[in-house]
Amino acid sequence: METEARLTTEPWEIARRYRERLAAWTDQYRRACRENLIDYVRLDTRTPFDQALLAYLEKRARLL
Numbered sequence: 001m002e003t004e005a006r007l008t009t010e011p012w013e014i015a016r017r018y019r020e021r022l023a024a025w026t027d028q029y030r031r032a033c034r035e036n037l038i039d040y041v042r043l044d045t046r047t048p049f050d051q052a053l054l055a056y057l058e059k060r061a062r063l064l
Helices: 011-035 049-063
Strands: none
Touching: none
16 A cells, blocks of 8 residues: 555455355364354344343253
């Protein structure tokens, strides 16, 4: 950004690699959580935290 140099990109390739890396990163955390008996819950940031927490706690209560 500091220079006027141009960079040609292929957005579809960047998007594909981003999704692959995100999936690998997510799998790593999911696996680590499972190995350590930690619940892994994927959340959508559009969901208010209190609603997400309540849904998680309700699910846990049904498991007991």
